[in-house]
Amino acid sequence: MPPAVKAAAEAEFDLTLRGKTTPMLPAELVASLREYDMVMPTLGDRYSSEVFAAVPRPRCRLLANFGMGYNHIDVLAAQAAGVAVTNTPGAVTDATADIGVMLMLMSARRASEGERMVRAGRWAGWHPTEMLGLHLTGKTVGILGMGRIGRAVARRCQRGFDMQVVFFNRSPVPDPGVPAEQLPTLHEVMARADVVVVTMAATPETRHLIDAAALAAMQPHAHLVNIARGDLVDEAALIAALEAGQIAGAGLDVYEHEPQVPEALRRLENVSLLPHLGTATHEVREAMGMVALDNLRAFAAGQPLPNRV
Secondary structure, eight states: OHHHHHHHHHHSOOOOOOSSSOOOHHHHHHHHHHOOEOOOOOTTBBBHHHHTTTTTSOOEEEEESSOOOOTOOOOOOOTTTTTTEETEEEEEEHHHHHHHHHHHHHHTTTTTHHHHHHHTTOOOOOOOTTTOOOTTTTTTEEEOSSSHHHHHHHHHHHHHOOOOEEOSSSOSSOOOOOSSSSOOOOHHHHHHOOOEOOOOOOTTTTOBBBBBHHTSSSSSTTTTEEEEGGGGGOOOHOOOOOOOTSSSSSEEEOOOTTBBOHHHTTTTTEEESSSTTTTTTTTHHHEEEEEHHHHHHHHHTTOTTOOOO
């Protein structure tokens, strides 16, 4: 973890740091529930119902997740076992929105494809019809999920690129923060937008929300950007749509089975791929760690949890 977060945790708790950054194995997950009072997991540590079933009476009473998304934790199973779950909202908003805009530009302007061309020595020089992409200024962005991150993306698009904003949200949003139109269905947003940005929370209900039918509603020149969680998008359907030219391209920071990225996605030219960089800045990761520590401190002091999910 970031040095400042590690130092703060060591000063206040009897801290055990895992020596690897890879996801915990099932046996490690079970042991963590048995051996520690509190655990700070990350998105690769899958606390499934099976893990909780293996420890009917866990010593652990808090999973203070280092991150905003918590779809890797079966929250209902945790609650049934008497284990609270917290996350780190707020700290991640602007950095994740920045990555969303970056992926919009990378996909629309074919930046990844162009860089591969230059690195491979295949660039023969400028000409008027080379590498033509989609001009974003003045276009329509469709945002799926108008929470903190969705609003931050909308601000950047509307104020920075003079884009029209339409969005889908499962509940009414009276004030999205910028001029924007809430459409009644997901498919209406997919059909209207030149670029669709996925910022919704991942839950069992939203798994594969972006399926073959949703992708079929998009315009042929449109691009899909996902900065939320990978399982919101049916990856096989997305690959099929990209291979068929049904949509123009995609920009992805998250994947359905991270860290595995399908070879079919990796070989496509019309997709930009990032290794889950949404919050990857020194300042933001430190802030996330400090928010997680706030949850640990509150729990240890018997106080209400600031960010309970």
